[in-house]
Amino acid sequence: MRFSMLPKVFAQMFKKPWTNKFPAKYIPPSTTKFFEDVGAGKAKIIPAVETPEGFRGKIQYDKEKCTGCKLCLRVCPSGAIEFKEKEKKIKIYLARCTFCSQCNDVCPSNCLSMGNEFLLADADIYSKDLIVE
């Protein structure tokens, strides 16, 4: 056939777009203000696509369980983990984290796990959201 793509293109015109328009249908002038409005109940958010089971998102750290064995520091490929000598606890800089979850595997006391949170973009790499301790 000469133009085998045409039927597909016409069919597509009457279908819903594949993209999930997160967080709003049109890009808001200020994303921060938009989220503030959502928080105050003034605007509605289009929910994100759900993360599957076993998704590797923001690291969760159970500080109580941590024994300070430093094994995670040895295997972390990007050196995102810092050891706090005084407290004998760790501090994870998510700006460097590669989400490989190798630290979860190696941890003998199971104090690390991968969460579901993935909206981690920030202009400041040392912001409070990007440091887990």
Next chain:
Amino acid sequence: MTENKQLDANGISKYFKDKFKTNIKKVEIKKRTAGSKKNEFVNIWMKVDKSVFKDVIKHLCDLQFPHLAVVSGNDLGKTIELIYHFSLYYGTRLGEISLNISVDLPKSNPTIETICDYIPGALITEREKQEMLGIKIEGIPDNRRLFLPDDFPKGVYPWRKDEKGMEKMIRNLHEVKK
């Protein structure tokens, strides 16, 4: 390309040993299995003397036209070791043999002949070895640098682990202004 009868690992080792006698310094055959049927895969590690290196490649081409994957290099202190990773008898189901031919070059005179006349595809990797290890390839058709920029300091070779390596340069980046 002559299509001879396929030799097995011992056959290949014998083939070279008969031809080059003591110039083949070491032959090691490593076999490993994989999968639930435990099919075998053979790796041959062969160390040859620099004087016969080109001849070895010529005889290798007589077996079957080999596929040269890459040339890798080690800085072993007094010598530089080049390892040519070939694969032989590809195209047959589970028949491939990986042949790694290594040759030692003294650091005082790190030169080796080009194999581009037998295997033209070796050019890229030979050019890379020249700039990374500071060896000289005699008769290479294209002598330019490959990956390193033209204004990279002369006499610095990233893969060397001696005074010609990069350690000094990395510590003093402000001096080289690179």
Next chain:
Amino acid sequence: MKEKTTSKTTYQLPIGPIHPALKEPVMFEFEIDGERIVDVDVSLGHVHRAIEWTGMRRNSIQIIYLAERICGICSISHPMAFIRAVENAVDIEVPERAEYLRVIQCELERICSHILWAGVAAHEIGFDTVLFLTWQMREKVLDLTEYLTGNRITKAILTIGGVRRDITKDHHPKIFETLNYLKDNFDKLRHIFLDDKTFQLRSQGCGILRYEDALKLCAVGPTTRASGVKKDVRVDQSYAAYGDLDIKHITPDLLTGQVNGDVYDRIIVRLLEIKQSVELIEKAIDQMPSGDLVSEPKILKILATIKKTNGEGVGRAEAPRGEVIHYVKFNGESEHPYTWKVRAPTYNNILPWIPMLKGEQIADIPIVAASTDPCISCTNRVAVIDGNNNYELNKEELHRLSVEKTRRLMK
């Protein structure tokens, strides 16, 4: 290649390092006679990242994740080759189940990469509707990858001596749903690529790589198979579970009965390989034995064994673009490798560009260059970065610089 044949009738045309037709930085210098290419020179090294150098300062577990980042698309193949090199050097046996799981992950990656390439190839000849169709399909595969591994691109699934996540019966419905979707859409894709007049006009008889050239220039992957050289690590070697599965070399004569070695043949090879990969995944799931996932669950024990090892190893794997080979040497003193050499497939597919491009027209440069599925970042790895200039710009500084530039322009 080196000596220029400049005369009054030819002129020079540099393309790259940054050019809309090229997706990654590589520099071509063409010698042009009218519209025809007389001579080509390729220069590389614009995206050196010193990965091997960095790797020699890390332990083997850390390198797996570094190897994954050599190339975004081959994020299974590079760790796979590295892990095989380490396993060969240290002599670690891999459990049978892990070998099958590795095959499934490798083939999912191949499907992703080939569909992505098909889209890019369509885009290079200006057929952008096909680009969106292929990326729709790819999205499904990426969703499956995310479901099986937890990440979309850098899967972090392989480890020394096995794999890190299992595929259980619970995963099967989603896997088969995606595979069936792919099978349904595969025929559509094949029809569009192989029967459409636009594709035929642009790709047949264009960018020809002859059998002898492919062999002598040591080309790898679909590029060499499209020229009739039967070279596929999955078939030739017994690695992972490929030795158990029924797998054949894919050459264009399977479909058309002849080998031309042109861009069209490379499209055929890649499309057929998508189908082959889907079948391989089905077979692997079907035949998968039960058993352990890793040979040694304690990572520190593996690192301790590596530290004691004095030896070298080579690992090969068939990436979507061809053979990847990693060489590792341990000196028995540290857990960092003494030498780590990476050879990405595009490294060997650079020289074949020259016979492919010679004699072609300027308008064919993008599609011929793209037909080897080049991955320049893979190829360039070793360099010294940073220097006099401060590359770490923060938000304020960037904003200030932008404002300054705007003011300057408005003067």
